[in-house]
Amino acid sequence: MLVVGLTGGIASGKSTVSRRLEEHHHIPIIDADKIAREVVEPGQAAYTKIVNYFQSKIPNLLLDDNHLNRAALGKWVFSNSEDLQVLNQITHPAVRYTIFKRVLFCYLRGYSMCVLDVPLLFEAGLDLFCGVTIAVLSEPSLQLERLLARNPQMSNGEAKSRINSQTTNEERIEKADFVLTNNGGLPFLYREIDELVRRIQPTVLRTVLEYIPPFGAISAAAIVLSRYEAFAQTQKMK
Numbered sequence: 001m002l003v004v005g006l007t008g009g010i011a012s013g014k015s016t017v018s019r020r021l022e023e024h025h026h027i028p029i030i031d032a033d034k035i036a037r038e039v040v041e042p043g044q045a046a047y048t049k050i051v052n053y054f055q056s057k058i059p060n061l062l063l064d065d066n067h068l069n070r071a072a073l074g075k076w077v078f079s080n081s082e083d084l085q086v087l088n089q090i091t092h093p094a095v096r097y098t099i100f101k102r103v104l105f106c107y108l109r110g111y112s113m114c115v116l117d118v119p120l121l122f123e124a125g126l127d128l129f130c131g132v133t134i135a136v137l138s139e140p141s142l143q144l145e146r147l148l149a150r151n152p153q154m155s156n157g158e159a160k161s162r163i164n165s166q167t168t169n170e171e172r173i174e175k176a177d178f179v180l181t182n183n184g185g186l187p188f189l190y191r192e193i194d195e196l197v198r199r200i201q202p203t204v205l206r207t208v209l210e211y212i213p214p215f216g217a218i219s220a221a222a223i224v225l226s227r228y229e230a231f232a233q234t235q236k237m238k
């Protein structure tokens with residue numbers, strides 16, 4: 001099964017691309033943001049760890065329905081970098097484990113492709129496990145316009161600083177295997193997506209071979225090794 005990593009800046013159009021892939025091409029989407037919310041729901045192991053560690057530091061950590069007050073938690077870790085690390089150490093393994101389980105589930109259901117929608121794909125090193133990576137790019141001025149239209153309560157300054165705090169489009173172009181440029185209307189974007197799916201769609205033969213254990217394992221190992229090689233090369237060049 002081909003694991004496709006999809007990434008891009010805030011309001012660049014990742015969800016729009018994911019929706020097209022899911023609804024038009026019937027490719028399952030594994031949404032890292034959604035998983036990050038699920039793993040901190042009451043009853044989950046990460047939730048208990050967060051409550052135990054942060055309850056004494058953040059008085060309004062829990063909402064009336066016992067869910068985490070994500071805004072209060074976000075505000076706290078934004079100004080306490082050590083606690084941000086603690087939070088990441090609690091949540092990241094849980095997110096990675098859930099992603100892994102969902103990829104395995106897609107494989108067992110016989111899909112030829114699945115998509116990992118991960119805003120921080122390269123930063124988190126998850127691209128190492130993807131057969132193909134795609135970056136969705138929009139001009140920063142368009143990103144700003146779309147972000148403000150989608151989140152009217154956000155100030156212009158806040159939106160700009162969110163965009164500027166992220167990896168640049170140039171860095172994403174350098175790292176991604178394919179780029180989808182989302183500077184036009186939706187019909188243009190959909191044509192680009194459909195064309196790309198045609199290019200990367202694995203053959204039926206490859207999909208079938210991957211269900212034969214030695215081929216499956218060799219194929220997965222080859223992807224991780226080639227990604228790691230490319231990563232090591234970029235580190236050497238720095």
Ligand SMILES: Nc1ncnc2c1ncn2[C@@H]1O[C@H](COP(=O)(O)OP(=O)(O)OP(=O)(O)O)[C@@H](O)[C@H]1O
Nearest residue numbers: 009010011012013014015016146150184185186189
């Ligand atoms: N080509 C387009 N034409 C018009 N509107 C668009 C286009 N692409 C995206 N949008 C709109 O821009 C907004 C941001 O797009 P989307 O939610 O897909 O981005 P995203 O990268 O998933 O954002 P985030 O990272 O914040 O979740 C949405 O309101 C979406 O409808």
